[in-house]
Amino acid sequence: MAAFLEVNNLVKSFGSNTVVKGVNFAFDKGEFISLLGPSGCGKTTILRMIAGFENPTSGSIKVDGQDITGLKPNQRQLGMVFQAYALFPNLNVGDNIGFGLKIAGMPADERRARVDEMLKLIGLPGFEKRYPYEMSGGQQQRVALARAIAPRPRMLLLDEPLSALDAKIRVSLREEIRAIQLDLGITTVFVTHDQEEALSISDRIVVMNAGNIDQLGAPHEIYNKPATRFVATFVGHLNTIEATVLDAAAKTVSIDGQTATVPALPTTANNGSAVSLTLRPEVLAVGAREGSDITLTGTIADVTFLGSVIRLRVQLGQNVVSLDTFNDQRTAPPARGEPVTISLASKDLLVL
Amino acid sequence: MTDTASQPTQRRRIPWDALAIAPFVIFAVMFLVLPTISLIGGAFTDRAGNFTFENIGGLFTPQILNAYWISIRVSGASAILGALIGLAITLAIIRGKLPAPLRSAVMTFSGVASNFAGVPLAFAFIASLGRIGLVTIILRDVFGLDLYRAGFSLFSFWGLTLTYLYFQIPLMMLTIAPAIDGLKKEWNEAAQMLGASQWQFWRYVGLPILWPSVLGTLSLLFANAFGAIATAWALTGSNLNIVTVLLYNQIRGDALQNPGLGAALALGMIVITSLANIIYLFVAQRAERWMK
Amino acid sequence: MKTNKFWPWLIFILGAAYFIIPLLATFIFSLRMRRDALSFDAYVSVFSDPKFFATFGYSLVVGVFTIIVGVLVVVPAVYFVRLRMPWLKPIMEFTTLLPLMIPALVLVYGYIRLYGSSSLIPFTGSVLGTDILLTCAYVMLALPYMYRAVDNGMRTIDIGTLTEAAQIAGANQVQIIGQIILPNILVAILSGAFLTFAIVIGEFTIASLLARPAFGPYLVGIGTNRAYEPAALAIISFVITWGAMGMINVLGRFAPRTSARNT
Numbered sequence: 089m090a091a092f093l094e095v096n097n098l099v100k101s102f103g104s105n106t107v108v109k110g111v112n113f114a115f116d117k118g119e120f121i122s123l124l125g126p127s128g129c130g131k132t133t134i135l136r137m138i139a140g141f142e143n144p145t146s147g148s149i150k151v152d153g154q155d156i157t158g159l160k161p162n163q164r165q166l167g168m169v170f171q172a173y174a175l176f177p178n179l180n181v182g183d184n185i186g187f188g189l190k191i192a193g194m195p196a197d198e199r200r201a202r203v204d205e206m207l208k209l210i211g212l213p214g215f216e217k218r219y220p221y222e223m224s225g226g227q228q229q230r231v232a233l234a235r236a237i238a239p240r241p242r243m244l245l246l247d248e249p250l251s252a253l254d255a256k257i258r259v260s261l262r263e264e265i266r267a268i269q270l271d272l273g274i275t276t277v278f279v280t281h282d283q284e285e286a287l288s289i290s291d292r293i294v295v296m297n298a299g300n301i302d303q304l305g306a307p308h309e310i311y312n313k314p315a316t317r318f319v320a321t322f323v324g325h326l327n328t329i330e331a332t333v334l335d336a337a338a339k340t341v342s343i344d345g346q347t348a349t350v351p352a353l354p355t356t357a358n359n360g361s362a363v364s365l366t367l368r369p370e371v372l373a374v375g376a377r378e379g380s381d382i383t384l385t386g387t388i389a390d391v392t393f394l395g396s397v398i399r400l401r402v403q404l405g406q407n408v409v410s411l412d413t414f415n416d417q418r419t420a421p422p423a424r425g426e427p428v429t430i431s432l433a434s435k436d437l438l439v440l
Numbered sequence: 441m442t443d444t445a446s447q448p449t450q451r452r453r454i455p456w457d458a459l460a461i462a463p464f465v466i467f468a469v470m471f472l473v474l475p476t477i478s479l480i481g482g483a484f485t486d487r488a489g490n491f492t493f494e495n496i497g498g499l500f501t502p503q504i505l506n507a508y509w510i511s512i513r514v515s516g517a518s519a520i521l522g523a524l525i526g527l528a529i530t531l532a533i534i535r536g537k538l539p540a541p542l543r544s545a546v547m548t549f550s551g552v553a554s555n556f557a558g559v560p561l562a563f564a565f566i567a568s569l570g571r572i573g574l575v576t577i578i579l580r581d582v583f584g585l586d587l588y589r590a591g592f593s594l595f596s597f598w599g600l601t602l603t604y605l606y607f608q609i610p611l612m613m614l615t616i617a618p619a620i621d622g623l624k625k626e627w628n629e630a631a632q633m634l635g636a637s638q639w640q641f642w643r644y645v646g647l648p649i650l651w652p653s654v655l656g657t658l659s660l661l662f663a664n665a666f667g668a669i670a671t672a673w674a675l676t677g678s679n680l681n682i683v684t685v686l687l688y689n690q691i692r693g694d695a696l697q698n699p700g701l702g703a704a705l706a707l708g709m710i711v712i713t714s715l716a717n718i719i720y721l722f723v724a725q726r727a728e729r730w731m732k
Numbered sequence: 733m734k735t736n737k738f739w740p741w742l743i744f745i746l747g748a749a750y751f752i753i754p755l756l757a758t759f760i761f762s763l764r765m766r767r768d769a770l771s772f773d774a775y776v777s778v779f780s781d782p783k784f785f786a787t788f789g790y791s792l793v794v795g796v797f798t799i800i801v802g803v804l805v806v807v808p809a810v811y812f813v814r815l816r817m818p819w820l821k822p823i824m825e826f827t828t829l830l831p832l833m834i835p836a837l838v839l840v841y842g843y844i845r846l847y848g849s850s851s852l853i854p855f856t857g858s859v860l861g862t863d864i865l866l867t868c869a870y871v872m873l874a875l876p877y878m879y880r881a882v883d884n885g886m887r888t889i890d891i892g893t894l895t896e897a898a899q900i901a902g903a904n905q906v907q908i909i910g911q912i913i914l915p916n917i918l919v920a921i922l923s924g925a926f927l928t929f930a931i932v933i934g935e936f937t938i939a940s941l942l943a944r945p946a947f948g949p950y951l952v953g954i955g956t957n958r959a960y961e962p963a964a965l966a967i968i969s970f971v972i973t974w975g976a977m978g979m980i981n982v983l984g985r986f987a988p989r990t991s992a993r994n995t
Contacts, residue, residue: 141629161632168633174626178648178730187644188634219730232630239634461817464809468827471872475842476834482845529747536740546744551977552970553751555930559951560969563962566955568757575757606754609747660832667835670936670948674955684837691841691941703845706838713833 090153092117092275093138093243098147100133107133109299110147115292117152118273120266122286125296126322132247134296135279139245140164151242167236168245171252173228175220181207181231182216188239206234209268226257233265237272244269246278250285262289283323287311295319311368320366320438327372327409329365329437333357341365344405348382348434363439371436372411374400374422380431388426402428476710482703495704498696504686508708511666511683514597518604519661523654525605526612534620547617550610557607562674565603569594595676603675604665611664612657619653652728659720663713683709755970762963774964787950791939794863794946795932798870799925802878805871807921810882811913814891828879831872840869840938862942869938874928881927885920886913923980930976934969 091114100108108130115121123131136142138149140161148157156164167188175184182203183190189199207213210230220228229249236244246265250258266289269276280286286293287307295303295310295318303315314320331341331348336357340349343365350365357363373380389408390401397412398421411430415421422428486492499505533543568575571588579585593599623646631641669684676685683705690702765773778784813820831839843865849857855865871878891913898908914921936948951969955962 139629139633141632161629162635162637164633165635166633168630170626170630172624172626174624174630176627176630176645176649178645180730187631187636190644191635191640221730235630235634245633460808460812461820463805464824467805467868467871471839471843471868472827472830472834475839475846478846479838479842525747528743532740532743532747536737536743538737538740538744542744548977548981549751551980552974555927555977556970556973558934559936559948559955560934560966563951563955563966564754564758564970567761567963567966568754573757574761575753606751609750663833663835667837669835669837670952673936674952677956684835687837687841688937688941691837691844699845702841706841709838710834713835717833 091115091150092119092152093121093277094150095134095138096148096150098134098137098149099145100130100137100142101145106145107299108137108144111299111301113294113301113304115275117275119291120269120276120278120289122278122280122290122293123296124280124283124286124293124323126281128298129296130299131279131281131294131296135245135247135277138243138277139166139168165239165241166243166245167239167241168247169229169232169236169249171248173220173225173232173252175228175232175235177220179219180216181212181218181220181223184220184231185216185234185238187235192239202238206238209271210234211264224257225253226261229253229261230264233268237268237274242275244274244276246276248279248281250280251282258285265289287323295323297322314438317366325369325410326366327369327407327411329367329404329407329409331363331365333359333361333363335359343382344384346382346384348437350437350439351435352439354439366438367409367432367436369399369409369411372409372430372432374411374413374428374430376429376431379433381434383429383431385427385429388422388424388428391422391424393421398422400428402430404430479703479706479710482700483707485703486700487698492700495698495700496707498698498701499704499708503681504683504705507681507683507686508712510597510681512712514600514604514682515662515665517597517601518608518665519658521601522605522608522661523612523658526609526657527616527650527654529609530613530616530620534617535623547614550613552610554607554610554614557668558670559674561603561606562671565594565599565606565675569599569602595679597680600672600675600680600682603671604668608661608665611661615657615660616650616653619650623649648727652724652731655720655724655727659716662716666709666713666716755967758963758966762960762967765960774960775968777958778961778964778968783950787945787947788933790945791933791935791947794867794870794944795929797867798874798932799928801867802871802874802924802928803882803921806875806878806882806924807914807917808909810879810886811891811909814883814886815895824879828876832876836869836873837937837941839872840941843869844941856942862944866939866942866944866946869942870928870932870935873935873938874924874931877927877931878924881920881924882917885917885923888920889913889916919983919986922983926976926979926983930973933972933976 094114096112098108098111099106107128111130111134113121123134125131133142137144140156140159140163144157148155150156151164151166176187179187182200185203185206186199189202194202203216204213207215210233212227212230212234215223215227215231220231223231229252232249249265250262253261262285278286278289287310290307292304292306293310294301297316297318303310303319305313310319311324314323320326329343331343333353334340334342334347336353336359338349339351339353340347341353341363342348353363376383384404386402386404388400389403392399392401393415396415398415399410399412400422401408401410409430413422483495484491484493486494499508529546532538533546565573567573569587570576571594573594576587579587594603627645627649628638628641631645636644667684669682669688672680672682672685673688686696687702687705687709690696690705696702696705760770762774763770763772765771765777809824813824844856847853847855847865855861894912894916895908898912903912934948934951935946936952939946940949940952951962951965954965
């Protein structure tokens with residue numbers, strides 16, 4: 089089966105500044121794709137090129153086998169949700185949702201039925217006579233979503249739709265968007281700078297860095313096997329531990345006087361040279377844990393109580409690492425300055 | 441508890457507040473409210489000081505009605521044309537993606553031109569489009585187009601309207617520019633994504649959003665032209681029978697031979713500008729139901 | 733998706749032509765006083781007329797007093813209404829819009845009827861009284877602009893917080909207005925002042941009806957008697973207006989900027 093959304097060698101330059109440097113990807117129908125990266129990485133420019141608001145300097149975009157690169161935005165049959173809602177303030181909710189249908193020439197009674205159906209879908213039945221200013225940000229963004237999907241577009245584009253909302257609503261709306269997307273089976277491209285958002289909602293994630301794709305994969309692949317140091321630091325939290333190479337061929341290193349065998353070493357590593365090992369907070373444990381083969385002792389430098397989780401920062405020689413422990417209501421949380429023993433499995437060490 | 445505790449300070453504050461706004465209130469009463477009341481009173485008082493409707497009735501002569509009618513037409517035409525042309529130019533500059541430096545230059549010029557009214561403006565148009573004005577002469581000698589033989593006169597209805605547009609258009613541009621800036625780029629993009637053409641965007645979204653601002657400015661432009669006299673006076677002298685010129689002559693020399701009639705004339709002007717505003721408020725209220 | 737810039741440019745060029753041609757024509761016209769060549773004779777003639785300086789000077793002085801009185805009337809009122817009596821704000825906005833709606837001609841007619849030499853407050857009974865009345869009439873004429881300039885200035889600096897901060901620091905009411913509020917809205921006041929100046933300097937109707945020797949009536953007199961001097965005066969007036977507006981633009985760069993400005 090051919091890909092539904094196909095982007096080939098996409099390049100975009102503004103003057104001498106190239107913000108998208110030859111991007112390729114292909115996705116299947118019904119996938120939820122996130123473009124993830126810091127601001128300025130080119131993710132929004134890619135979305136705007138798919139939408140038709142920017143012309144690619146070179147390269148092509150295909151949707152469902154059709155090359156849409158030269159089409160005007162209003163010929164592409166795509167739906168889009170903007171960061172700041174962008175509801176038409178002079179139209180009520182019903183007319184906003186029905187706008188695309190009206191443009192397409194749908195008769196008024198069919199339109200009304202579709203608007204009702206959309207309002208039910210987003211959980212705001214009976215809101216059609218309200219004006220945008222009479223609603224909260226979360227409600228407005230749901231209406232914007234309904235407006236985008238009402239004409240049954242071939243694809244849905246979401247341009248940081250959650251970043252203007254409060255934290256609580258952000259999470260609930262994100263789940264709602266995903267549920268609606270799965271329900272309709274609509275191919276969706278979601279732009280965000282929030283890694284947690286991307287990990288929780290996507291089928292696949294494109295991690296962008298400075299105009300290039302650093303990694304493309306399912307959320308667990310991106311998190312567990314980051315392809316580059318950038319991906320590892322941008323997605324999730326990362327600890328760094330300095331170690332010395334003992335035997336480059338045998339992949340053994342010395343951490344704090346203990347010998348560990350790591351999954352891989354850089355090709356440049358020589359016996360006796362320093363190497364930075366990285367690891368996720370959750371592979372570290374306080375005390376001994378099954379499967380752990382390295383034990384380190386240090387002092388607790390900082391304790392952050394986060395509710396169900398307690399985040400500790402532990403001083404290990406010249407390294408500081410973070411790790412999370414579950415909050416146990418029966419015992420007091422660790423205190424700053426206490427000595428602590430932590431353990432980890434050497435197979436979880438990443439060398440980037 | 442808190443009420444009783446805060447009351448003494450409240451009481452001490454009141455004289456301060458009253459004192460600070462007193463000049464404003466006295467000014468408004470002395471130079472806005474009382475003169476208006478005096479004119480309204482005068483319009484309904486005869487020479488002996490008795491109540492009468494005669495002055496109002498006296499307005500309904502061909503000369504005075506004609507003066508009102510010409511004034512309304514000049515003000516209406518210059519307001520509507522000024523609003524449309526001003527809107528078109530502002531849209532062209534802001535939304536037409538013309539170079540940014542052009543915009544600030546045009547807006548600065550608008551600030552100047554909207555205040556370049558009165559006598560000097562009349563002089564400029566006489567020097568350009570008067571009988572021996574430079575533009576008139578160049579059109580006649582170079583292009584063979586004799587404006588005055590073709591029926592144009594600077595001292596006519598259209599001449600005055602053309603002159604008024606010189607301050608009406610910039611005034612429109614200055615007042616409407618913030619509203620056009622308030623049109624979010626995303627609204628246009630959202631409309632495009634939903635399949636709308638540029639024309640459909642303006643038809644259903646852009647212009648309806650601007651409409652209340654356009655209407656408000658329209659009533660302002662109307663009042664602005666309706667009360668104007670210096671330009672007309674310097675341009676046409678007493679040639680063009682507009683209501684301000686009539687009233688001006690009445691104030692200077694009792695041209696109507698009846699001060700009560702003068703007051704009635706002034707009252708009529710207030711009624712007409714108020715009416716323009718009431719129409720605006722009525723239409724705007726319907727157009728603005730989507731606003732906070 | 734190339735945007736077509738043909739229409740925007742066409743509209744802009746037509747508009748620019750309408751605004752620039754009369755200025756250009758007037759300027760060239762003003763240079764044609766001498767039969768055989770272009771010259772600045774019309775300007776020489778204007779500047780050698782002592783009445784030009786006398787009337788301009790008179791209007792200048794009246795303009796300065798108008799600005800002073802306008803500031804004294806508007807600033808305290810806007811400040812206290814914003815701070816203590818926000819419920820008065822709509823009334824105040826309406827009041828300051830009235831001079832735009834009631835023609836100046838009508839108002840001055842009212843003044844003449846109300847404050848004539850035989851009335852309770854006979855402003856027009858003496859020369860000084862008439863000058864004062866003229867100044868007050870100009871304050872009224874400029875009120876909408878002065879009010880808006882000052883109100884914008886105060887909105888920008890968030891006077892509520894500034895006042896509370898000054899009160900906590902122990903300042904009294906006079907110190908707050910004089911040392912905190914005024915310096916911060918100075919740019920706004922000056923903008924209003926230059927706008928007032930631009931309105932007042934060539935004003936004709938009120939000055940002529942009150943029979944004061946102002947610049948506006950002088951212009952009309954020249955217009956009826958001369959051919960080329962009016963064109964020169966139009967150019968001079970345009971330059972003066974441009975100067976006043978230019979000052980506002982320059983001042984705008986010194987205006988305090990806060991987040992409130994964006995709302």
